[in-house]
Amino acid sequence: MAESPVVGTQLNLLDHFPEWLKKDERPGFEGYIVPAEHLLEFAHALRDRFGYDLLSSVTGVDYLPEGKMEVVYHALQTTGGPVLNFKVQVDRQNPVVPSVVSIWPGADFQEREAWDLLGIRFEGHPDLRRILMWEGFAGHPLRKDWKEPYFEEEAKPYKSRWPEGHVQRAEDRHPLHDNVDYPAGFDPDSWSPETADDVLYKTYQSIMEGSDSELHTDRMIVNLGPQHPSTHGVFRMVVVLDGETVVDVKPVFGYLHRNHEKIGERCTWLQIMPFTDRLDYISSMSNNFGYALAVERLMGIKPPERAEYIRVMMAELTRIVSHLISIGFLLNDLGAYFTPSLYALEERELILDIFEAVSGSRMMCNYFRFGGVARDLPEGVLDKVKELVFERLPRKIDEFDRYLTRNEIVRVRTEGVGVLTAEQAIALSATGPILRASGVPYDIRRADPYSIYDRFDFDVVVRYHGDVYDRYLVRLEEIRQSIRILQQVVRDIPEGPVQTGKPQWQVRVPAGESYGRVEGPKGELGYYIVSNGKPNPWRYHVRAPSFVNLTSLAQMARGGKVADIVVILGSIDIVLGEVDR
Amino acid sequence: MANEDLQIPGYEIPPEMQGQVAVTTLDRIYNWGRKNSxxxxxxxxxxxxxxxxxxxxxxxxxxxxxxxxxxxxxxxxxxxxxxxxxxxxxxxxxxxxxxxxxxxxxxxxxxxxxxxxxxxxxxxxxxxxxxxxxxxxxxxxxxxxxxxxxxxGLMMLQKKVERESLRTARWYSREPAPAIPVPVLGPDLMDPRRYDEIRAYTLSKRNQQTTEEQTEA
Incomplete structure (x- = not known):
């Protein structure tokens, strides 16, 4: 740790590494460019000398015209301040970058994702397997010269649909009449590779043999999911058990990989907005928020006052919904089957009514626009919100508190289970309630305020044991803080327009890059976008909190009982739409 | 309500028994039971x-x-x-x-x-x-x-169940419905029922590539 970490904006890293560190001088870009051979040295210095202890995001960009692959890192100081952005550029033909997993273990899954989708090799990564697609899939889909089977054009709107409006089915265009493609000369009968599972089980070889218990029992591999009532969707955990004790666990992703980023690169800027709804489908409003912020930063516009208040109102209502569901379903995982969830869903329905009134849809709101929101609050909505935040919700949250917090079964099953210390949480890039339950008071609304969060009076909730019980307490208390913010919002909300300028369906986004991040209900939700001035993004990446938070699953579960894995997973609070994208 | 569903018209039920007795067909009572559970x-x-x-x-x-x-x-x-x-x-x-x-x-x-x-x-x-x-x-x-x-949608399904008949139901026929072949994850998703089509496609793709190379050469 540095003795006194300096806030990033004042820090000029060029003074410290004058020989090889360069500023990124492309117009609209920021941060530094690090030569690949100095990356580890730079990363060490960032973490230990400059206090950038949490690596938030790792992703790649394919610059096909320049013949380069770029790996983009975003690191932050858990004491607060903006993110630091640095990049490594390598040759596109043979992209090899040293892995930073040894410095920030939280980079693990994200580096695997960059390998899977872009084909960037990370030297020194302990377990570089494909992560979203399966082992054996042909190609790296996010490369710019990789075309999907239903490929029509580089960018939307497709000429076949607009302006002429001829509609043709994608199936009719493809010779196989299906969304599949195979390499030339491929014979399906000859296909007998090692399956993905074999590759995965092989990584367990060393621990399968080394049982050190006195009974010399065999260790065994147990698969939970992808169809399993406790995995909150199509998620799979491969667990190695010694008796009932968990030796190791590896999550398997991709069963809901819907190619969000590839589709995003084809869409126009505004067309992506409805897709963001479907990331974390329980909290669509805060997904909209992060994406709108990222694009607005690049466009250099700000929404009017009333729109800012409406945005905060919707984001905080979303947080309440998400935390309620999380608590309700955590109890499901503990065996209190469905009754607590019914209590949670009852309140959720009331909030969904508000979403439906403002946006027209219960779940997929698509409500935010660049420079505002889609439309003003309809009549009567504000009164409904007032009734909720002043009367009903505080009462209901107290009810939850009364039923659950001191319940003996809840405490026995959750206290001391799935412990994650503060150092581990930071190293594994955990954010959101997971990080705060481990004793790190990091909340982007305070640490790097966006929108108008600097005006509201609220506490950053923090607990110190880092177990499942504390994560539950953090969520419960955060609902109370959200209600506090909402009470201030409905008190202060001004009249006025809700959109800067004229509403446009085709916005002009200047060339450059932008990383917009919000404190979503699950953690840091970041959008990394690269524009080249065209109507479509060149690169669109989502730093999904559920996905990155899962890095700490193994750390929490090791040494515990198999029954606790389900509870630990429930306490991480994942949504598969966001994990797999 | 249930009796009205079950009772087939044309049979007189004495007034004192109405609501307790119904005359119905096997199909109807079978489907009535299934569709409500x-x-x-x-x-x-x-x-x-x-x-x-x-x-x-x-x-x-x-x-x-x-x-x-x-x-x-x-x-x-x-x-x-x-x-x-x-x-x-x-x-x-x-x-x-x-x-x-x-x-x-x-x-x-x-x-x-x-x-x-x-x-x-x-x-x-x-x-x-x-x-x-x-x-x-x-x-x-x-x-x-x-x-x-x-x-x-689920009520539509109930209506569909209602119209089925024991005589034609596939699960009582002599030949049970065969299991659907499980797709395989290869270089892309492969449906075992379509291997011939896939082979023809990849072959034509290779032929096309070779002709392209020849014309370039």
Whole structure:
């Protein structure tokens, strides 16, 4: 740790590494460019000398015209301040970058994702397997010269649909009449590779043999999911058990990989907005928020006052919904089957009514626009919100508190289970309630305020044991803080327009890059976008909190009982739409 | 209400027995019993699963239609509600689950993705509708369908069940329906029923490439 970490904006890293560190001088870009051979040295210095202890995001960009692959890192100081952005550029033909997993273990899954989708090799990564697609899939889909089977054009709107409006089915265009493609000369009968599972089980070889218990029992591999009532969707955990004790666990992703980023690169800027709804489908409003912020930063516009208040109102209502569901379903995982969830869903329905009134849809709101929101609050909505935040919700949250917090079964099953210390949480890039339950008071609304969060009076909730019980307490208390913010919002909300300028369906986004991040209900939700001035993004990446938070699953579960894995997973609070994208 | 459903017209029931006795056919009572106890499989894929949970919760409550018994095991389920985007990586598991369900079994494609790929159709890992692999009984539009729409779809399924007959039901025929071959994950998703087509396609692709190379040379 540095003795006194300096806030990033004042820090000029060029003074410290004058020989090889360069500023990124492309117009609209920021941060530094690090030569690949100095990356580890730079990363060490960032973490230990400059206090950038949490690596938030790792992703790649394919610059096909320049013949380069770029790996983009975003690191932050858990004491607060903006993110630091640095990049490594390598040759596109043979992209090899040293892995930073040894410095920030939280980079693990994200580096695997960059390998899977872009084909960037990370030297020194302990377990570089494909992560979203399966082992054996042909190609790296996010490369710019990789075309999907239903490929029509580089960018939307497709000429076949607009302006002429001829509609043709994608199936009719493809010779196989299906969304599949195979390499030339491929014979399906000859296909007998090692399956993905074999590759995965092989990584367990060393621990399968080394049982050190006195009974010399065999260790065994147990698969939970992808169809399993406790995995909150199509998620799979491969667990190695010694008796009932968990030796190791590896999550398997991709069963809901819907190619969000590839589709995003084809869409126009505004067309992506409805897709963001479907990331974390329980909290669509805060997904909209992060994406709108990222694009607005690049466009250099700000929404009017009333729109800012409406945005905060919707984001905080979303947080309440998400935390309620999380608590309700955590109890499901503990065996209190469905009754607590019914209590949670009852309140959720009331909030969904508000979403439906403002946006027209219960779940997929698509409500935010660049420079505002889609439309003003309809009549009567504000009164409904007032009734909720002043009367009903505080009462209901107290009810939850009364039923659950001191319940003996809840405490026995959750206290001391799935412990994650503060150092581990930071190293594994955990954010959101997971990080705060481990004793790190990091909340982007305070640490790097966006929108108008600097005006509201609220506490950053923090607990110190880092177990499942504390994560539950953090969520419960955060609902109370959200209600506090909402009470201030409905008190202060001004009249006025809700959109800067004229509403446009085709916005002009200047060339450059932008990383917009919000404190979503699950953690840091970041959008990394690269524009080249065209109507479509060149690169669109989502730093999904559920996905990155899962890095700490193994750390929490090791040494515990198999029954606790389900509870630990429930306490991480994942949504598969966001994990797999 | 139940008696009116069951009673076939043309038989006079004495007034004192009405509401207690009904004259009916075997088909009708069999279907009446089945349609009011359709057990869905507890099987959520994506966003639509959240609306399915909302439908099961207190506000909409599909227990009113005899459907509250969600079974996590396919062996005990009657209806598979395919609630969400079907990806190539997931489709082998879905087909396997379908094969494991005992007859009579029904499939409801909930939402745009399960019906035809939905907003993600163009994606490289997305299957354009579950009906490419397993037979679907009811399609429910929407993204996601509201709970009302889901209940409407399930009532459609009940009506379909009502019209079935013991004589023609496939699960009482001599030849049981064969299991659906489970797709394989190769360089892309491979349906074993279509290997010939795939071979013809890849062959023509190679021939095309070689002619292109020759013309270039």
């Amino acid at each position: 359709l057990w869905p499989m507890m099987f959520g894929l994506a966003c639509c699963a959240i609306e399915m949970i909302a439908t099961a919760a207190s506000r909409f409550d599909f227990a009113r239609f005899g459907m509250e018994v969600m079974r996590p095991s396919p062996r005990q389920a009657d209806v598979m509600i395919v609630s969400g985007t079907v990806t190539k990586k997931m489709v082998p598991q879905i087909v396997r689950l379908y094969n494991q369900m005992p007859e009579p079994k029904y499939v409801v494609a909930m939402g745009a993705c399960a019906s035809g790929g939905g907003p993600f159709k163009e994606g490289y890992n997305v299957v354009s509708g579950i009906d490419k692999f397993i037979p679907v009984d009811v399609y429910i539009p929407g993204c996601p369908p509201t709970p009302q729409a889901l209940i409407n």
